[in-house]
Amino acid sequence: xxxxxxxxxxxxxxxxxxxxxxxxxxxxxxxxxxxxxxxxxxxxxxxxxxxxxxxxxxxx
Numbered sequence: 850x851x852x853x854x855x856x857x858x859x860x861x862x863x864x865x866x867x868x869x870x871x872x873x874x875x876x877x878x879x880x881x882x883x884x885x886x887x888x889x890x891x892x893x894x895x896x897x898x899x900x901x902x903x904x905x906x907x908x909x
Contacts (some may be wrong), residue, residue, distance in 0.1 A: 866873040
């Protein structure tokens, strides 16, 4: 999914989450939400950006 952690940071995060059930649950919920959003919008990821939105970005 989104980025990846280097091995040391990943180990530190895993250790922290092993000791914190509340934060472990929070991460589980975030991961589930991320999967849900990806599935909901996967069909449009490869669509071209509409011209009107490209124009807005170019103008700013």
